[in-house]
Amino acid sequence: MPPPDAEANPASGALLSLRPPGGATDERVAVEMPVALTVNGVSQAVMLATPADLEDFALGFALSEGWIRSSQELLDVEVLTQPDGIELALRVTTAREQQLKARRRLLAGRTGCGLCGLESLAQVSAVKPAPVQAPVLADGALDRALAGLHAAQVLNARCGGLHGAAWCLPGGELLLAREDIGRHNALDKLTGALARHGADPRDGFVLMSSRASYELVHKTAMAGAGLLACMSAPSSLAIAMADRVGLQLWAFVREGRATRYA
Incomplete structure (x- = not known):
């Protein structure tokens, strides 16, 4: 059963309003x-x-x-x-x-x-994820998911500097997203939200606004999802980990393009 919400739930303390020296208006910055x-x-x-x-x-x-x-x-x-x-x-x-x-x-x-x-x-x-299986993506799924992620990053739209982690169906429909100043924190929040909603991560895939790092591959596999798509570059260790657990890894996911690395 998919979770009901499609965007992060902003907390009142997630953003800070301040006026830079010499500035005429207040700016919003992400709280860390x-x-x-x-x-x-x-x-x-x-x-x-x-x-x-x-x-x-x-x-x-x-x-x-x-x-x-x-x-x-x-x-x-x-x-x-x-x-x-x-x-x-x-x-x-x-x-x-x-x-x-x-x-x-x-x-x-x-x-x-x-x-x-x-x-x-x-x-x-010491902590090894079990092997995972990737879902079969529909044509254009990554483009649709990417468009959904931009819309779901409600905190980032107000301040910039926040990473987004989204869970999407194989057709590209984005059902859940979480944000944080740390990319791995955003993914942990997404994993927790999926578990709290009783959703099965194997039914969809994870899309991240960041580079594809070892930690993100590891956390995605630990959650049970079989496909990770990231907007920026992968690392060698991320590719090796993805191969090891059978996770499908896509990087440089941009409008109209994506590269599969594992």
Whole structure:
């Protein structure tokens, strides 16, 4: 069953209004702030993110990091305003808490990171996505999805600088989108939103406004989607990861063109 909404739900704190020195009018800028994620009272990660759709972010991040295997294992999320940022206090089942203790890692997140906080190279492949299968795209699907993404980026239209992640049907219809100053955060929010709505990521594909990085391929596969399309260039590691898990990877998705890399 597809989710009902087709655009992000802007939070009141996602944008900041300020007047540049010498400027005549106020400008809108995207808010970037520390967002700490704790699980059953234990600190797990600190990311820099835009404070919108935070419950989606908490669930999606937990799924993509392998903290939980399904939304049913996340019992509650409390959004707490702290002096230095926001804390997302996740409460998970006892069984998942024990597994987390056995495989605990700390992340000091940045808006462009994908492997930050890992303690050794061996941890790069510690969380492996299962093989995925790509949907069959209709002719013109990527063009239709791209047009939908531009319309769905309601925050970016007001300030610029925000990435968009969208979930689209094989025909190109965009059904859900999330935004964040970090591309991987936007995808985590989308993953969480899909899980909260009970949608099956295998029924569609992911479209991103950014380059195609390793982290985005990994997170897309962890969500269960089999196709990732990005507006900018891919990296070698992203292509290798896509080949490894059977994910169809498209990049340089622009109006009237796209290149398939895996």
